[in-house]
Amino acid sequence: MRMTLSVRDGACGPAAKQRSLCALVAVALAMPMHGHAQEPTHSDHGTQTVAASDDDSAGAKDHDSMDHGKIDHGKMDHSQMEGMDHGEMDHSQMEGMGHGEMDQSKMDQGQMKSMNHDMKDMQGGSAPPGARSPDYSDGVGSGPMHGMHHMHGESVLTSVLIDHLEAFHGDEENGQAINARAWVGSDLNKLWFKLEGERSDGQLGEARSELLWNHAISAYWGLQTGVRHDFGDGPDRNWAAFGFQGLAPYWFEIDATAYVGESGRTAFRLEAEYELLLTQRSILQPDLEMNFYGEDDPARGVGAGLSDLEFGLRLRYEFTRKFAPYLGVVWSRKFGKTADYAREDDEEAEDTGLVAGVRLWF
Known part of the structure; x- marks a missing residue:
C-alpha cells in the first residue's frame, strides 16, 4: 500500500531553492513504505484475496515447469512440512517412481539378517522340544481321516x-x-x-x-x-x-x-x-x-x-x-x-x- 502526501507551495516558501528541496521531499514521501505496513481494512480484504489467488495460480504454473529430477530431496527439511496431508496426495501420478529399478544388490544384507533375528527374538525364539508342529499335523499326512478307515465301508x-x-x-x-x-x-x-x-x-x-x-x-x-x-x-x-x-x-x-x-x-x-x-x-x-x-x-x-x-x-x-x-x-x-x-x-x-x-x- 502506498501513502501519498500532497505538498503545497506555501509550505516550502516562495524561494526557488526551497521549491526544489520541497519537490525532493514530496518524491521521497510518495515512495512505497515497506518497513511499517498498515493493517488492512475490511474493505480491502476482498482485493487481497483475489491477488493471493492470482499469485497461487502463477505459483502452480511455475511448479509444473520445475524439473523435479534436479531437486536434491536429501537436503530438504521435511520436519517443516507440517501442513502436508499425504492422504490427499494423488499417488497415481507418480509414474516416475519405479520400485523395480531399485538396486537391491547395494542393500546391506547383514542388517536384514539382524532384523529377522530380532523379530524372531520378539516372537519368543525357537520352539521348545516336543512343541506342536507349525501346521498342527503332528506328522500325520493329508488324506482320509486318520484312524477312521472303518467308517468308509471297507471293513467286513x-x-x-x-x-x-x-x-x-x-x-x-x-x-x-x-x-x-x-x-x-x-x-x-x-x-x-x-x-x-x-x-x-x-x-x-x-x-x-x-x-x-x-x-x-x-x-x-x-x-x-x-x-x-x-x-x-x-x-x-x-x-x-x-x-x-x-x-x-x-x-x-x-x-x-x-x-x-x-x-x-x-x-x-x-x-x-x-x-x-x-x-x-x-x-x-x-x-x-x-x-x-x-x-x-x-x-x-x-x-x-x-x-x-x-x-x-x-x-x-x-x-x-x-x-x-x-x-x-x-x-x-x-x-x-x-x-x-x-x-x-x-x-x-x-x-x-x-x-x-x-x-x-x-
Whole structure:
C-alpha cells in the first residue's frame, strides 16, 4: 500500500531553492513504505484475496515447469512440512517412481539378517522340544481321516438273525416254524442268506432258501440279485431272483423280490414289517407276507395270481437285544386255485393260530 502526501507551495516558501528541496521531499514521501505496513481494512480484504489467488495460480504454473529430477530431496527439511496431508496426495501420478529399478544388490544384507533375528527374538525364539508342529499335523499326512478307515465301508462284518423260531398251534395243525437271515460283507455290498420253512406232524412242509447279493444304492435301500431254491412239500423248484429291500418312510421294513423259474414260471414275494416300541424292552411287531405266481403249479399246490397271504402280530420282551422271547397270533389264508388245491387235500383255506418262540441275534 502506498501513502501519498500532497505538498503545497506555501509550505516550502516562495524561494526557488526551497521549491526544489520541497519537490525532493514530496518524491521521497510518495515512495512505497515497506518497513511499517498498515493493517488492512475490511474493505480491502476482498482485493487481497483475489491477488493471493492470482499469485497461487502463477505459483502452480511455475511448479509444473520445475524439473523435479534436479531437486536434491536429501537436503530438504521435511520436519517443516507440517501442513502436508499425504492422504490427499494423488499417488497415481507418480509414474516416475519405479520400485523395480531399485538396486537391491547395494542393500546391506547383514542388517536384514539382524532384523529377522530380532523379530524372531520378539516372537519368543525357537520352539521348545516336543512343541506342536507349525501346521498342527503332528506328522500325520493329508488324506482320509486318520484312524477312521472303518467308517468308509471297507471293513467286513457279519450278522445272524433268527427272527422267528417258534411253535404254533392252529385250528388244523400244530408244528414248528423258522424264519432266519444272515449276511456277511461291508456297508456297500453284502452276501445274504435267507431261510424260511415249517414242520408239521413230523414232516417237512413248504420251505425255501435264498442266496442273494445285496448292493446299497442309498443309505436305506439295496438292490438284490441271486437264486432261490424251494424244497420240502412237493418237487424242488429253482428260481433266479431280482429285488430290493430296505427301510421305507415311517420305519417300515420292505423286502420285495421277483423270480423267474424253469419252464417260464414267474413269481413275486412281498414282505413288510414294523416294530412299535411300547417300552424300551417291550416291542410289538406286526408283519405281512404275500405270494403271487404267474401260472398254476399243481405239484406244489399253488395257483396263479395271489396265492396266499399271512399276517402275524407278535409281542416280544427284550432281555437283551440278542435274546427276546415272544407270544403272538398268526392269521393265514389261501386264495384262488391255491385254496382249491388245499381243499382237495382236506385242508382249510383259512387258519388262525397261536405262536410262542424266541428271537435271537448273533
